[in-house]
Amino acid sequence: MASLQDLPGARGRYAIFGRVFLYAILLLFAAYYLLPLGVMVSTSLKSAAELRSGSLISLPRDFSFEAWGFAWNKANVGVNATGLAPYFWNSVVMVVPSVLISTFMGALNGYALTKWKFPGANLLFALILFGSFIPFQLVLLPMSLTLGFLGLAGTTAGLVLVHVVYGLAFTTLFFRNYYTSIPDDLVKAATIDGAGFFQIFFKIMLPISTPIMVVSIIWQFTQIWNDFLFGASFSSGASAPITVALNNLVNTTTGVKQHNVDMAAAIIAALPTLIVYVLAGKYFVRGLTAGSVKG
Amino acid sequence: MQSSLRSSLSRLVVAPTFLLVLVFVYGFILWTAYVSFTGSKMLPSYEWVGIDSYVRLWQYERWHVAITNLFIFGSLFIAICLALGCLLAVMLDQKIRIEGTLRTIYLYPMALSFIVTGTAWKWLLNPGTGVQAFVRDLGFPEFTFDWLINEQFAVYTLVIAAVWQSSGFVMALFLAALRGVDQEIIKAAYLDGASLPRIYWGIVIPSIRPVFLSAIVILAHLAVKSFDLVVALTGGGPGFASDLPANFMYEMAFRRNQINIGAASAMMMLCTVMAIIVPYLYSELRGAKRG
Numbered sequence: 001m002a003s004l005q006d007l008p009g010a011r012g013r014y015a016i017f018g019r020v021f022l023y024a025i026l027l028l029f030a031a032y033y034l035l036p037l038g039v040m041v042s043t044s045l046k047s048a049a050e051l052r053s054g055s056l057i058s059l060p061r062d063f064s065f066e067a068w069g070f071a072w073n074k075a076n077v078g079v080n081a082t083g084l085a086p087y088f089w090n091s092v093v094m095v096v097p098s099v100l101i102s103t104f105m106g107a108l109n110g111y112a113l114t115k116w117k118f119p120g121a122n123l124l125f126a127l128i129l130f131g132s133f134i135p136f137q138l139v140l141l142p143m144s145l146t147l148g149f150l151g152l153a154g155t156t157a158g159l160v161l162v163h164v165v166y167g168l169a170f171t172t173l174f175f176r177n178y179y180t181s182i183p184d185d186l187v188k189a190a191t192i193d194g195a196g197f198f199q200i201f202f203k204i205m206l207p208i209s210t211p212i213m214v215v216s217i218i219w220q221f222t223q224i225w226n227d228f229l230f231g232a233s234f235s236s237g238a239s240a241p242i243t244v245a246l247n248n249l250v251n252t253t254t255g256v257k258q259h260n261v262d263m264a265a266a267i268i269a270a271l272p273t274l275i276v277y278v279l280a281g282k283y284f285v286r287g288l289t290a291g292s293v294k295g
Numbered sequence: 296m297q298s299s300l301r302s303s304l305s306r307l308v309v310a311p312t313f314l315l316v317l318v319f320v321y322g323f324i325l326w327t328a329y330v331s332f333t334g335s336k337m338l339p340s341y342e343w344v345g346i347d348s349y350v351r352l353w354q355y356e357r358w359h360v361a362i363t364n365l366f367i368f369g370s371l372f373i374a375i376c377l378a379l380g381c382l383l384a385v386m387l388d389q390k391i392r393i394e395g396t397l398r399t400i401y402l403y404p405m406a407l408s409f410i411v412t413g414t415a416w417k418w419l420l421n422p423g424t425g426v427q428a429f430v431r432d433l434g435f436p437e438f439t440f441d442w443l444i445n446e447q448f449a450v451y452t453l454v455i456a457a458v459w460q461s462s463g464f465v466m467a468l469f470l471a472a473l474r475g476v477d478q479e480i481i482k483a484a485y486l487d488g489a490s491l492p493r494i495y496w497g498i499v500i501p502s503i504r505p506v507f508l509s510a511i512v513i514l515a516h517l518a519v520k521s522f523d524l525v526v527a528l529t530g531g532g533p534g535f536a537s538d539l540p541a542n543f544m545y546e547m548a549f550r551r552n553q554i555n556i557g558a559a560s561a562m563m564m565l566c567t568v569m570a571i572i573v574p575y576l577y578s579e580l581r582g583a584k585r586g
Binding site for chain 2 (some may be wrong): 019021022025026029030032034035036037038039040043056098107108109111112113115116117118121124127128130131133134135136137138139140141142143146165166168169172191196222225226227228229232233243246247250251259262263265266267269270274276277280281284285294
């Protein structure tokens with residue numbers, strides 16, 4: 001769309017008035033989306049004394065990163081005054097292997113399901129895809145038993161397994177849809193040249209997969225970093241990921257409630273995904289639409 | 296010979312995923328389904344007792360509250376997200392100079408965890424620190440906005456926060472669809488004297504109807520799965536006034552040692568999701584065959 005402005009008669013006094021009105025509304029909505037984050041940042045930069053005296057949207061008078069430092073390594077998380085730092089690293093250690101393994105397996109699946117079709121390949125894909133639709137409440141109980149059985153209960157390795165398994169539907173979907181659009185002749189030609197199954201995958205397919213690789217990595221990173229359900233169900237105490245730690249920190253009952261620390265903690269927890277979004281928003285949107293429209 | 300070798304290699308490559316999905320999705324669903332028909336309490340027992348846990352599930356007042364809340368939360372969440380997303384997309388589609396920036400701003404909440412969103416809104420909606428205190432300080436000491444701690448209205452705070460987080464995403468979906476609408480039809484309608492709102496209402500919006508359907512399915516799916524937001528924003532409270540089914544299930548399974556009730560509620564959630572997804576997939580697949 002977008003070209004109504006170019007139509008004859010679309011310009012005039014009313015049109016200008018309309019444009020001003022349009023921009024005003026759009027900016028108003030921008031304020032609506034930005035305000036909560038703005039208030040969080042501004043609150044996190046206030047000192048405890050200023051917090052009591054100032055109002056909600058007043059800007060901090062003297063910027064203080066005190067609350068950030070406190071949230072990072074002094075605040076009470078559950079029973080220990082460790083701050084978020086150890087849990088932040090828990091999340092990093094959990095996210096990196098989960099993202100890499102699930103993306104790599106998704107790429108292999110997508111390649112096999114599109115370029116080396118076997119009878120029933122489409123049915124198999126549908127079965128894999130179905131896994132992304134189920135409410136995860138269905139798997140919580142058997143999963144916690146299984147992790148216990150495997151000796152992985154309450155460990156980061158256990159969470160990696162969980163995130164890989166339930167991320168596969170999405171990564172497979174991404175790569176399958178992407179590889180469908182790559183001409184089969186590319187693979188045929190390489191076969192005639194004597195290249196093998198894995199040679200074609202590593203030498204031909206992977207090098208042209210960068211865009212979808214980025215989509216898959218960003219999607220998985222955001223999903224896993226932001227996950228709370230699995231983290232709350234399968235981690236214990238010191239192995240908790242950051243979302244669980246943030247929730248514990250905010251709801252901790254020991255000590256005085258410090259809203260500036262809560263807000264600083266929330267921003268620390270959100271920062272990695274926010275940075276990824278700002279740097280690679282385009283791919284983030286592509287993942288959202290591919291992952292949810294088709295998935 | 297060569298190609299049959301490759302074809303079996305292909306199967307071999309997909310096999311691990313297939314096995315994982317078979318066990319961790321289908322096997323686990325069957326396990327949960329079976330356990331919902333047993334008398335499992337703290338530990339799973341495998342003795343079949345029939346539909347007892349379903350009968351008891353529907354006797355819990357808390358479950359009724361959770362289901363009612365899901366209905367209220369889900370319908371408002373979907374309706375407002377659709378209206379807002381559609382409105383924003385149409386407005387952004389008018390050759391807006393700062394479109395890219397605005398799009399980024401509208402969509403960024405989607406990158407946040409619901410725990411972060413919940414923490415932020417909990418503070419904004421807290422009568423003592425947030426909007427209520429702010430307006431009172433402005434000189435309206437009678438102003439009251441205490442939905443967060445009000446048994447009757449707590450569920451609406453979930454709608455506020457969830458709409459804030461997800462409406463930008465609906466906007467992105469609609470905007471992509473609007474960009475695909477045929478220009479010529481619109482020009483023709485315009486030359487026939489149709490006004491801008493009428494063109495949108497009568498031609499453009501109906502032609503992107505499939506996107507409405509996708510958006511509704513995605514949002515409904517999000518609503519049924521909602522768990523973290525409740526934990527972070529209201530904690531299900533006051534009491535259990537703002538519980539959703541996912542929170543009920545978690546409470547029963549992990550806190551109250553009522554595994555069978557937890558499993559039964561999870562099965563009810565599966566039925567809800569299937570009731571939404573299966574007709575949708577069916578119509579999508581049929582559409583794909585026709586097209």
